[in-house]
Structure formats: structure tokens, C-alpha cells
Amino acid sequence: MNHRISRRSFLADTGMGFTGLALGALLSQDRAASATEPEAAVPDGKPHHAPKAKAVIWIFSAGGVSHIESFDPKPELNRFTGKKVGDTPHRDVVAAKYHKSNVGNMQIGSKRYGQSGLEVADWWPHIGACADDLAVVRSLWVDDNCHGAQLSWHNGRHSREGGVHPTIGSWISYGLGTLNQNLPQFVVLGGAISECCGGEWAHGAGYLGAEYGGVRLTSNNGLPFLAPTGGRQQQEQDLELSLLGKLNRLAGVDYPDDSTLRARIKAYELAFAMQKAVPETMRLDQENAATRKLYGLDDARTRNCGSLCLAARRLVERGVRFVQVYLPLGWDAHNDVVGNHGGNAAQCDQPIGALVQDLKQRGMLDETLVVWGTEFGRGPHNTRGRDHWADAFCCWLAGGGLKKGVVHGASDPYGFGIASDPHYITDIHATVLHQLGLDPRRLEVPGRKRLEIDFGKPIREIIA
Secondary structure, three states: OOOOOHHHHHHHHHHHHHHHHHHHHHHHHHHOOOOOOOOOOEEEEEEEEOOOOOOOEEEEEOOOOOOOOOOOOOOOHHHHOOOEEEHOHHHHHOOHHHHHOOOOOOOOOEEOOOOOOOOOOOOOOOHHOOOOEEEEEEEEEOOOOOOOHHHHHHHOOOOHHHOOOOOOOHHHHHHHHOOOOOOOOOEOOOOOHHHHOOOOHOOOHHHHHHHHEEEEOOOOOOOOOOOOOOOOHHHHHHHHHHHHHHHHHHHHHHHHOOHHHHHHHHHHHHHHHHHHHHHHHHHHHHHHHHHHHOHHHHHHEEOHHHHHHHHHHHHHOOOOOEEEEOOOOOOOOOOOOOHHHHHHHHHHHHHHHHHHHHHHHOOOOEEEEEEEEEEEEOOOOOOOOOOEEEEEHHHHHHEEOOOEEEOOOOOOOOOOOEEEEOOEEEHHHHHHHHHHHOOOHHHHHHOOOHOOOOOOOHHHEEOO
């Protein structure tokens, strides 16, 4: 490695005094440590083909929502409750390993909604009312039957691989950039998934670099530590940020390929702009009474989820490209699916349905893609409770140039396995990227080999 110091580097470092010398030495060490990593050519922010959507709201329900008690009801379970699967008329469509399992009944009823006749379980009437705007995929699978599948939903990889792989939000930020220089291009609302299952990795950028990761905001106070503290005036903080920016840019003269430094500079500049933009964006009290009621902000049960969904709409409205919403509910229902799922749905069904309805009435749904998903489904052979089930589950999408009121794929009559059109989670990723005008194969990074399954394939059957 060449240890010679250029004239430009010497002037930059000494011009910053002892601070510059120390920072220059540290950055030199960092650069040496990462010298073996090839630097990627950052995309120009232009889509690869004509996009149908501008933004994404990615809603995630951690813990594993039962497909049977949500958007893939199975009335046949009630018909043959208590029998061995092998003793029922559907033994031939279910894998032999399940033949000795008992058929467990659905815990609630279901009904059909809209002109599409979409069947939805009774815990979800508000989302059901949006049936004619939904594209439901009932044939998803993952290869992780533990809660680590939470990370798989976001980056397509197994949790044991860690956080090195970029998430769907970071790929979009990397490929398209921002629509608003005063707000992050990738915002995260709600608490992150637990550390056992990915934690911050679920909205991280992995090897793409920190500048493409999600920025955590809160729906009430915006960004923690955003306002000046300790009695300082705004002008004082402005001067401090200006100085930090100058120091970082001077260091960047000699280290133009340092992605961490670029992320740091970008973060300071963005933080300065966000001091005005974020508080205004998160002022949910600016919404009229009808909108607040629509999202359930006047009800203690729905207020939390409603605030997150309304904040997501306001962020997209102001140019945020990707909003990831972690709903603050746990859907792990091993012992009591009625108590767990019934209580959780009562908190989030109205706010999520309101989001779709609100986007539609504002003319935003056509250019905003809403995705609701969970890590896996719940086993149909249980009764009072349901265990993890990775062999078959469902999700739904709305807006962004997709077909309306359609169902794609199917699980068997009991919900044990996939009967037609199986899709791994990266097919959902590929569909979202396609609607935004991105081809995942053209987002390759030098030195980072991706598996065929990483790319996924757009689900053409749900694209309008």
C-alpha cells in the first residue's frame, strides 16, 4: 500500500490543525482497512424503465399473522374439525407428512367484500372494505420457521447471515435517491424488530453503506435529539453543524472513496435540513377532525397504530421515497390465537384500512404502493393456539399500478402448503422494484455476488 502523503492531503490536514492531523490519521486507518472492498458506481437515480409508482409504504406485522384468520380463510377446516387429515377428502392435496395431523377449526368467521368478492376473516373489516383495491398473494413461503424470518421479509436472507445484506428500502434508496432534500429518502416508523430476529438490520443497508439505511423517526416528536439542548440557541447549533460539515468535507478531499465519511457528511447536512422539515411533517394535529377520526386517533385502542399510518402518509406526501412501518404489536399466538390476534387486529385494522382509503381519496394511491406483510403464517392443525408456519402464508399490496381486487396463488384447502404459484419473499421485492422502475439485476455491486433467489421475479399476474 502507498503510504506517501499528497500535497493536497498535507495542506488539508495541517490547515485543520491538530484536529485535522488526528482525523486524517484515523481516516487513513479506516481507508486501509477497507482497501480490499471495491467501490461501487452509485446509480444516477434514474429508473431503468417507466415507473408506475413513486413511493412505498411497507407495513410489517412481526410475530407471524395467521393466514387462516386473516386474508386466506379456510372454511373447510370447520367442516372437518377434529378428523385426521388423512381421513378427509383433501388428503391428496396435502403432503403425506401432515396426514396424521388433526384438522383444526378456524377461530372466527369470514365474509366476502366488494365486487371482487375477496374473502377476509372477521377481524379485518376495515381492510376488507378496501378489497377492490387489494392484490392478495396467498402462496408465499420462507425457509425459516423461527422468528428470524422477520429479517427474511426485509432482505430475503436467513437471519444467521447477519446484517450484511441490503434491505428492500435501502435498495430503493440506492437506486433512485431522494425526492425531497430536506427529508430522508428512507424513513422508519415504530419500534424495530427484536434483536433476536434482526433488530436494526431489518432496515439497514448492509454493504451498500450507511447512507442508504433507514432513518428512525417517531410519529409524535420526529427525530430524537433533533432540537437544540442545554440552553443553546438555534444560531449556536447552526454554527456547530457548519463547522462539522467543513471538517468532514476537508477530510473528504483526500478520502473521496470513503463511504462512511460520505454518509457522515450527508447525515449532518440532512439533519440540519430536517430540523425544520420533520417537526412540520409530524404535526398530526394539523389534520382535520375527519381525518384524525378516520385513522382512529380519537380512540385509545387505535391511536398508536393510527399515528404511525397517518405519519406515513404525510411523509410520502412530502416526498419520502420509502416508509417502513413497524406496527407495535406481537402476533405470536401459540396458546391463544383469539386473544392475541383479536386484540391486535382491533388496534391496527382500522388504521391500515384508513391509510389505503385516505391515499385513494387524495389521488395518491395510484403512485404509492402499500405493502402489508408478516414473517410467516400459523399452523392449521392447531386449535386454540397456532404455531409458526413457513410453508404457506399471505400478504397483500395496493396501489402503485397493480391490479385491483385480485387474488394470486393459492394454498391447499386447509392452508398447510402451497397449491399453486409459489413465491419466495423476494418476488414481492422484485414486484415493488419493478413498479418503481428498477431492475434488481441492474443494481449489482462489484465484488458482491447475489444468489438467483435474491433477485426474485416480478409477479406479473398482479401488475396492471
